[in-house]
Ligand SMILES: Nc1nc2c(ncn2[C@@H]2O[C@H](COP(=O)(O)OP(=O)(O)O)[C@@H](O)[C@H]2O)c(=O)[nH]1
């Protein structure tokens with residue numbers, strides 16, 4: 001039997017893009033989609049429910065908070081064998097999910113990062129500040145952990161047991177970096193696979209704003225450094 005695959009989507013005010021993401025997710029192989037509505041003030045929760053997703057709500061702001069809330073739900077409700085994370089902004093191509101989970105299904109990886117630098121990018125999809133931040137973070141990870149990632153992209157797949165073992169805790173923008181460096185520290189089998197990337201629907205809240213870029217950049221570098229110093233939590 002195929003391992004169960006659930007999708008986690010953190011969403012903050014994404015009523016325009018979320019229906020497109022949900023419609024493009026291939027089922028099968030996806031069993032269940034959990035949208036964490038991060039105290040949105042628009043119709044995010046309503047459009048997610050209408051599309052058949054399970055909706056959970058997190059009041060505390062932050063990308064990591066939303067992911068943690070969705071994982072908490074899965075933990076209490078028949079956890080899957082594989083979790084796929086995906087943004088709500090329709091920048092990624094949800095129909096590429098099978099390529100992302102394939103190395104896990106074949107037993108060759110525990111964590112697969114969808115790499116936007118290896119894949120096809122629509123011009124303007126990955127903002128210059130996001131590319132620069134990625135480069136610096138991946139370079140620092142290589143220096144401190146000895147592994148060469150090509151991206152810290154949001155579209156990723158991981159074995160449930162491996163994820164639980166990571167004991168994720170970042171509540172904001174350090175989430176993706178935390179997962180990758182903890183996976184290296186725990187000697188998980190990690191792999192980058194190319195994914196396509198297009199301009200998001202609506203305006204960017206993180207790398208599209210000065211505040212988001214500075215906060216995300218700081219938090220990502222802090223996270224990469226912190227776990228290299230032997231911190232376990
Ligand atoms: N939970 C939560 N999600 C957020 C927050 N800010 C952005 N997001 C989500 O994170 C994803 C990426 O944000 P986005 O605005 O596209 O940033 P970008 O990818 O850097 O342009 C989207 O799915 C957003 O809905 C936030 O403060 N809390």
Ligand SMILES: [Mg+2]
Pocket residue numbers: 087089091200204
């Ligand atoms: Mg985005």
